[in-house]
Amino acid sequence: MTKAKVAINGYGTIGKRVADAVMLQDDMEIIGIAKTRPNFETVMAQDKGYPVYTLADRVGSMEEAGIEVAGTVEEMVEAADVVVDCTPGKVGVTNKELYEKAGIKAIWQGGEAHELAGCSFNAETNYEEALGKDFVRVVSCNTTGLCRVLSPLNNEFGVKKARITLMRRSADPNDIKHGPINAIVPNPIKLPSHHGPDVKTVIPGIDVATTAVKLPTTLMHLHTINLELEKECTAEDVESILAEQSRVRFVGQGITSTAEIMELAKDLGRPRGDMWENCVWNESITMYEGELYFFQAIHQESDVIPENVDAIRAMMELESDGQKSIAETNAKMGI
Amino acid sequence: MTKAKVAINGYGTIGKRVADAVMLQDDMEIIGIAKTRPNFETVMAQDKGYPVYTLADRVGSMEEAGIEVAGTVEEMVEAADVVVDCTPGKVGVTNKELYEKAGIKAIWQGGEAHELAGCSFNAETNYEEALGKDFVRVVSCNTTGLCRVLSPLNNEFGVKKARITLMRRSADPNDIKHGPINAIVPNPIKLPSHHGPDVKTVIPGIDVATTAVKLPTTLMHLHTINLELEKECTAEDVESILAEQSRVRFVGQGITSTAEIMELAKDLGRPRGDMWENCVWNESITMYEGELYFFQAIHQESDVIPENVDAIRAMMELESDGQKSIAETNAKMGI
Numbered sequence: 001m002t003k004a005k006v007a008i009n010g011y012g013t014i015g016k017r018v019a020d021a022v023m024l025q026d027d028m029e030i031i032g033i034a035k036t037r038p039n040f041e042t043v044m045a046q047d048k049g050y051p052v053y054t055l056a057d058r059v060g061s062m063e064e065a066g067i068e069v070a071g072t073v074e075e076m077v078e079a080a081d082v083v084v085d086c087t088p089g090k091v092g093v094t095n096k097e098l099y100e101k102a103g104i105k106a107i108w109q110g111g112e113a114h115e116l117a118g119c120s121f122n123a124e125t126n127y128e129e130a131l132g133k134d135f136v137r138v139v140s141c142n143t144t145g146l147c148r149v150l151s152p153l154n155n156e157f158g159v160k161k162a163r164i165t166l167m168r169r170s171a172d173p174n175d176i177k178h179g180p181i182n183a184i185v186p187n188p189i190k191l192p193s194h195h196g197p198d199v200k201t202v203i204p205g206i207d208v209a210t211t212a213v214k215l216p217t218t219l220m221h222l223h224t225i226n227l228e229l230e231k232e233c234t235a236e237d238v239e240s241i242l243a244e245q246s247r248v249r250f251v252g253q254g255i256t257s258t259a260e261i262m263e264l265a266k267d268l269g270r271p272r273g274d275m276w277e278n279c280v281w282n283e284s285i286t287m288y289e290g291e292l293y294f295f296q297a298i299h300q301e302s303d304v305i306p307e308n309v310d311a312i313r314a315m316m317e318l319e320s321d322g323q324k325s326i327a328e329t330n331a332k333m334g335i
Numbered sequence: 336m337t338k339a340k341v342a343i344n345g346y347g348t349i350g351k352r353v354a355d356a357v358m359l360q361d362d363m364e365i366i367g368i369a370k371t372r373p374n375f376e377t378v379m380a381q382d383k384g385y386p387v388y389t390l391a392d393r394v395g396s397m398e399e400a401g402i403e404v405a406g407t408v409e410e411m412v413e414a415a416d417v418v419v420d421c422t423p424g425k426v427g428v429t430n431k432e433l434y435e436k437a438g439i440k441a442i443w444q445g446g447e448a449h450e451l452a453g454c455s456f457n458a459e460t461n462y463e464e465a466l467g468k469d470f471v472r473v474v475s476c477n478t479t480g481l482c483r484v485l486s487p488l489n490n491e492f493g494v495k496k497a498r499i500t501l502m503r504r505s506a507d508p509n510d511i512k513h514g515p516i517n518a519i520v521p522n523p524i525k526l527p528s529h530h531g532p533d534v535k536t537v538i539p540g541i542d543v544a545t546t547a548v549k550l551p552t553t554l555m556h557l558h559t560i561n562l563e564l565e566k567e568c569t570a571e572d573v574e575s576i577l578a579e580q581s582r583v584r585f586v587g588q589g590i591t592s593t594a595e596i597m598e599l600a601k602d603l604g605r606p607r608g609d610m611w612e613n614c615v616w617n618e619s620i621t622m623y624e625g626e627l628y629f630f631q632a633i634h635q636e637s638d639v640i641p642e643n644v645d646a647i648r649a650m651m652e653l654e655s656d657g658q659k660s661i662a663e664t665n666a667k668m669g670i
Contacts (some may be wrong), residue, residue, distance in 0.1 A: 161624075165500040165559045167519055167548060183594035184502055184550065184557040186630040191621040209623055211559045211630070213502060215519065216551050222519040224500045224546045259518035286526040288544055289496075295521040295546070 004028040004316045007053075007080035009073065009095060011035045011045055013172055013301050014109055015086030018308045019050060020271060022084075024332040025309060027318045032076040038065030051076075077102040082312055085109065092116070096135075105133070105315050107308060110140025110198070120201035122147035123310035123329075124247065127322025130314035138307045142166055142221055143198045145278050145298035148247050149225065151203055153292075156241050158230025162208040165224040166195055169300055170214040185214040220258040220275075220297045227292040235285045238292055242280055246330050247306065249277040251297075258297050265299070274302035276335050306333055339363040339651040342388075342415035344408065344430060346370045346380055348507055348636050349444055350421030353643045354385060355606060357419075359667040360644060362653045367411040373400030386411075412437040417647055420444065427451070431470075440468070440650050442643060445475025445533070455536035457482035458645035458664075459582065462657025465649035473642045477501055477556055478533045480613050480633035483582055484560065486538055488627075491576050493565030497543035500559040501530055504635055505549040520549040555593040555610070555632045562627040570620045573627055577615055581665050582641065584612040586632075593632050600634070609637035611670050641668060 006022050008015045011033045019030050032051040035042045036058055042065075046052050051070035054062050062069050070076070077083055077098060082105040085092040089111020096116065099106040106117075114120050117137035121130050125147045130136045139147065150159060170185070171178035188194070195210040242248050255261055265275040279297040286293045309329045310322070319325040329335070341357050343350045346368045354365050367386040370377045371393055377400075381387050386405035389397050397404050405411070412418055412433060417440040420427040424446020431451065434441040441452075449455045452472035456465050460482045465471045474482065485494060505520070506513035523529075530545040577583050590596055600610040614632040621628045644664045645657070654660040664670070 163498060163561055165546075167502065167550075180552075180592060180594060182552050183554055183592040184552055184632070185592040186557065186616060186619065187591075189591065189616045189619050189630065191619050191628040191630075192623050207624070209561075209626070209628070211500075211561075211628060213557060213559070213630075215502075217515075217517050217519055219518055222521065222548060224548070226498055226544075226546075256522070256524065257515060257518040257520040259515060281521060281524050284521060284524050284526050288527050289542070291544070293526040293544070293546060295524065295526075295548075297519070 004312060004318060005031045005079065005081045006312060007031055007076045007083045008033040009083050009085045010087035011041055012086060013174075014304065015084070016041060016045070017272070017274065017302055017305045018084050018086060019045075021305050021309050021333055022312065025329070026332070028312055028316070031079050032070055034073045034076055038062050038067050042067055074098065074102070077104055080104055082107065082315060084308055084312070106135055107311050107315070108137045109304065110138065110143055112137055114198070114201040121307065121311050122151070122202045123307050123322055123326050124148055124245065125151040125202050127310060127314050127325060130311055131320060132317050133315050136311050136315055138304050138311050139198060139202055141298055141300040141303050142168070142195055143202065144304050144307055145221070145223065145296065146195070146199050147202050148245060148278050149242060149280070149296065150199065150206060150208070152241050152245055153227065153229070153238065154203060154206060157233050159206055160228040160230050162206065163226040164195070164208065164210045166193065166210055166212040167222045167224070168212055168214050169217050169219060169221055171218050172301060173218045175218070180214065180216050182216055187212055187214045217258065219262050220299050222258060223296050223298065225294050225296065229292060235287045235292070239282055239285050242282075242285070246326060246335060247277045249279050250282040251279045252281065252283055261297055272302070274305070275299040276302050276306050276333065278303065306330065306335060339647060339653060340366045340414065340416045341647060342366055342411045342418040343368040344418050344420045345422035346376055347421060348509075349639065350419070351376060351380070352607070352609065352637055352640045353419050353421060356640050356644050356668055357647065360664070361667070363647055363651070366414050367405055369408045369411055373397050373402045377402055409433065409437070412439055415439055417442065417650060419643055419647070441470055442646050442650070443472045444639065445473065445478055447472055449533070449536040456642065456646050457486065457537045458642050458657055458661050459483055459580065460486040460537050462645060462649050462660060465646055466655060467652050468650050471646050471650055473639050473646050474533060474537055476633055476635040476638050477503070477530055477558075478537065479639050479642055480556070480558065480631065481530070481534050482537050483580060483613050484577060484615070484631065485534065485541060485543070487576050487580055488562065488564070488573065489538060489541060492568050494541055495563040495565050497541065498561040499530070499543065499545045501528065501545055501547040502557045502559070503547055503549050504552050504554060504556055506553050507636060508553045510553070515549065515551050517551055522547055522549045552593065554597050555634050557593060557630065557632050560629050560631065564627060570622045570627070574617055574620050577617075577620070581661060581670060582612045584614050585617040586614045587616065587618055596632055607637070609640070610634040611637050611641050611668065613638065641665065641670060
């Protein structure tokens with residue numbers, strides 16, 4: 001079988017993780033990564049054997065820094081079947097023309113608007129919608145985390161109304177520019193937040209209202225989820241549906257915070273200490289006055305990584321069955 | 336008029352603030368404060384002229400540290416009309432016998448159970464219930480903050496269902512023992528949290544479900560409030576009801592976080608930088624799909640202080656009209 005040729009445009013938090021996850025699969029390979037600056041991540045990419053591409057006007061500075069440049073971004077794109085655009089939010093949109101000109105498929109991340117790709121993706125929810133598509137957007141870490149639980153619960157019990165408070169980490173662990181250090185930031189102040197509408201790009205018609213704050217933490221997001229369901233059910237019914245989800249992990253056993261979840265990921269030997277699954281405290285799953293409540297934590301740096309792999313597989317029609325793609329991705333990554 | 340004689344048992348975060356607020360009033364005065372250890376707060380109390388009392392077995396260590404001891408806690412209690420118990424949570428309960436024996440009135444804080452006093456107090460909600468009472472509990476900072484908005488909105492529009500996420504500061508600014516430093520802690524994991532039932536001790540029969548987390552911040556709590564109301568109304572209607580509340584302050588004008596609220600309090604010249612009012616982002620007040628949403632921040636160290644003053648006034652029957660007491664307390668404190 002010829003492997004799908006995957007290029008990574010933007011080799012930061014998401015890009016480097018997608019590259020490594022792609023290389024673990026049998027049906028796809030990395031043909032190059034693009035980076036604009038010769039930092040430690042660029043050196044690491046080269047050391048791993050990923051051909052390093054850059055912008056035409058950056059070749060000189062890359063070579064001066066000792067990076068062997070494989071070519072320009074345009075050349076990388078020409079050589080690929082599909083590019084995963086992991087450039088910063090709102091930058092990816094400027095690359096669309098390049099991809100269209102080269103006639104290759106492209107995946108954007110959740111920082112871009114739904115309209116850019118026309119297809120917003122979560123493997124468990126709408127894999128089949130992405131089959132053969134040229135352009136797909138893998139939704140953000142928070143939206144991915146929400147779709148993974150809302151979609152199966154909606155299918156099983158019908159979600160009449162979802163009310164969710166998103167408590168967001170305000171910077172990634174490697175980020176020294178952003179805050180707050182010691183404050184709670186309602187963001188946006190104007191309610192509701194954009195996360196609800198973003199969920200609707202994947203699960204059309206679901207009634208979901210979200211509020212969000214930014215917090216002085218770098219580790220994970222945390223969601224408080226309140227659902228009114230159409231069908232009567234117990235907390236145990238909900239727990240057994242969530243238990244069936246391969247990308248939902250129950251936490252307990254002394255795990256009382258996002259910090260202990262990150263410790264667990266390291267103890268599991270996960271690359272970069274990543275936690276690809278939603279972490280739901282199954283003890284928190286409660287029916288109270290007829291409504292469902294639970295807490296889940298989301299690792300912002302890594303939960304979208306398996307979703308990107310599945311998106312590639314769907315767009316390249318390497319597998320027509322979403323559940324089979326999810327199982328394959330999980331098996332190769334070790335989920 | 337003879338002033339009500341007030342003793343403060345426990346001179347920490349809350350006790351020292353209540354003492355200062357009482358001294359600003361015309362109808363009550365501090366006759367002593369009790370402290371178990373000779374730390375900087377004890378020295379400050381003495382410097383301010385508050386007679387310092389202590390436990391019988393601590394007199395020696397106090398005097399060794401240069402504190403002039405006015406007498407034992409028993410003697411302080413004998414000399415008072417009402418004691419405000421500001422000892423740490425679950426310690427106050429052990430003092431009840433002492434107060435009963437001395438035949439004086441006592442106020443506990445929200446760390447104690449409702450049953451200890453039998454009357455849980457929020458001035459705006461149930462001042463009249465505390466008139467002449469011997470024992471009253473001023474509810475916690477979070478419950479006080481919730482009662483201040485739920486009570487008037489319930490009176491005006493009827494609260495059909497309240498769903499609230501409490502994002503709690505996990506330590507006070509002077510606290511070097513507690514965490515987390517960099518994590519989100521769902522607490523309690525088992526839902527719903529105890530805050531809802533605590534609100535019901537002040538507003539009986541209200542339907543309120545709360546979830547809570549602890550956060551790596553010391554400044555203030557933040558509440559996401561979602562209400563279903565009985566009567567149809569607009570965001571503007573809600574805003575005008577909240578605007579009438581003397582202990583609710585609207586924030587905006589570049590205030591995007593709890594940190595900026597604390598800066599405002601300092602700029603206002605407030606003692607210790609305290610913010611006695613609920614801080615509601617009026618821009619956040621939204622009706623969305625028929626439900627009300629808004630954000631408010633609560634200064635955990637100080638929002639209960641004016642409530643303690645009003646509780647004294649009610650219990651001592653210095654004023655029978657709650658609104659008049661609130662106005663008097665506010666005027667003297669500068670709210």
